[in-house]
Amino acid sequence: MLGLMSLLSWSAHAQLAGKNVILVHGLQTSQLMREQVTDAQVEQEGADYWNEFWNQYADDRLDWSSKSRLGGDTAVRAYNKVIEWAQTGFCREGCIFVTHSTGDLVVRYLLDKQDVWTQAAGLPELNVLAVLDFAGAGGGSELADLAIDVADGGSLLEWTVSKAVSAYLGFDVTPSTLGVLEDLRPTVARQTATAPSSVPRLRFVGGGTEYFGLTGGFLPGTDDGVVALHSACGGNAIAKVDSCVNYRALDGKASSVRAPAGLWHNHYPVLMGKKTHHGGTVRQQTGVELAYVNANFNAAGVSLALDTQSRTSGWWLWKNTYHTVKNSAGRSMSQVLVSSIR
Template sequence: MKGLKITALGMALAFAGGAQAQLAGKNVILIHGLQGDDIAENPTSQQEIEQNGDAYWQAFWASRAEARIDWGSHERVEGRTAERAFNQLVEISQQGLCSEGCIVVTHSTGDLVGRYVLDNQARWLSNAGLEPLNVVAALDFAGAGGGSELADLAVNAAYADSFGDELAKLAVTAYLGTAPTPENLGVLRDLQPAVARNLATSPNSVPRLRFVGGGSNYGGLTGPFLPGKDDGVVALHSTCGGTQVGSYKSCVSNVALDGKRTSVSAPSGLYYNHYPVLMGEKVDHSQVINTESGNTLTYANNGFSVSGVSVNFQTETYEERPWWKLWGSGDTYQVVTDSEQSSVSGLVYQTLN
């Protein structure tokens, strides 16, 4: 992006202590999702944005990463967010953190920001006389790269003279924690599906591994405004990496979110180099990156390797006959073995290592 200038950074590089912070032998860079407090408070300093970014990942990933790209949700992706990202990329490049390869971990809207960064970082850094980052893969938890209909709802609410639909008003407030106005929409404008799906969509060489849920969030207030199955914030058309908006019940057409092998609606096409991996019917939007366990997970893709990252979860199948089914065979389920004993992020971290 033209006109980007290098500035000094403080907390953006969150060193976590040598090899202990690596994943599959690679240093980890975190890109967080939308933060409602930014929409409400419009933080002005890079230090405050970095503090918010650090707090975002504390549940699990903070101690397992070498760096973060922190951004403000009150700003646009192609504007101030790009400038902040460039400045942090400069320091990551100067430190040589990706000389042996890096893995980017994103959550929610971080998927969209990460896609824009990955699409531009080589050009930005080369133009600055620096070595581009060698990113070998991205792990996208509850990725919103295809946008969220809640952003449409928030933008409409911001411009409505009278927001008559009380349920919609409650959903927006639950999602953001504040009432949207035309002045504080920020990344919500980019998160609208029609906008998100036209932002940095060129194919690139970085594999995107997707981890998705279908659990309810915000007391179920937001679900009615999201098509098909969703995690309370983002619908499957986005989290799976689908090329089109649609009402889907799984990332793949032969396995439901609960692991049942059955015919189910799924995206007919995925963005280039996007691989849905784990799915959890009861996992909500925030649970994918925290330490909560107790959710059984299934898999959309397993037993493959991309860019030296091996995806090989231990799995099993079983049959279960519903109590009301008096004859015939039961239903077949495929699940990740003992997945309920770990959090989603914990299981991913352990397995990919």
């Protein structure tokens, strides 16, 4: 676990818009197949997860083991970090969480519990200004359902189902290798820490392909290879959707498109990339022209302003208008976000 000395040494070169940044990683499938994951491995692999881009902005992380259930060891780790941050005043001037994938659900659980934890310890609540959720799995992933079905082996499974799960996890799943996948079932995730939060959740989503396209057919609507848009956008119900809003496609095209009927409280889609895949949202995937939903956002001391453009292509009945972020194809989604924060 990173201690106070680590916090002090990082703070000299990290931060985002002058605010302390906390990273919370997603599912680490390689941990599931091991018999044991040590504390040292949890910390090291938590750091490695963000090496490609986000570590340069980190002031601390919440590292957790994918072998653990959300309400078990992961809750203990979250509690310990919350108490540490409250004791040191880490979030006194405001802090920002950055999550990827399952990290969305972990932070939702933390925000739901942190007032109880800090009050019981006689400490002030954390001053969390916002959460930046990339490819958020707060609504679960149908791939977790598939993995559990494969592990249970209760019926004859199609070859394609087993291959999709193996492509996603990187190994043949068994009942002893499920870990947090139990919490990622959409019906379970959507019943976890559902109380409205005052902390804004900004969403960054993709619709690209991973795992050679083996997984997409088992996710409703458009997905990023791991998480369907009903979850990544922050939709308040499971549904087949193809964008976060019903008036703009993932590539920025102005058109009528399937979108969530409603979003979780305080959830705000910001950037969308038609070909941005699950890992590409927080890593250095470039070559995707990004569409925007909220070009300007200002709440609780966090603001962003995207440099946008509109262009028209085609002619007469075939004319289409696209609303995108300028020069976004040459940068990753995370780079575009960081450059927009004020």
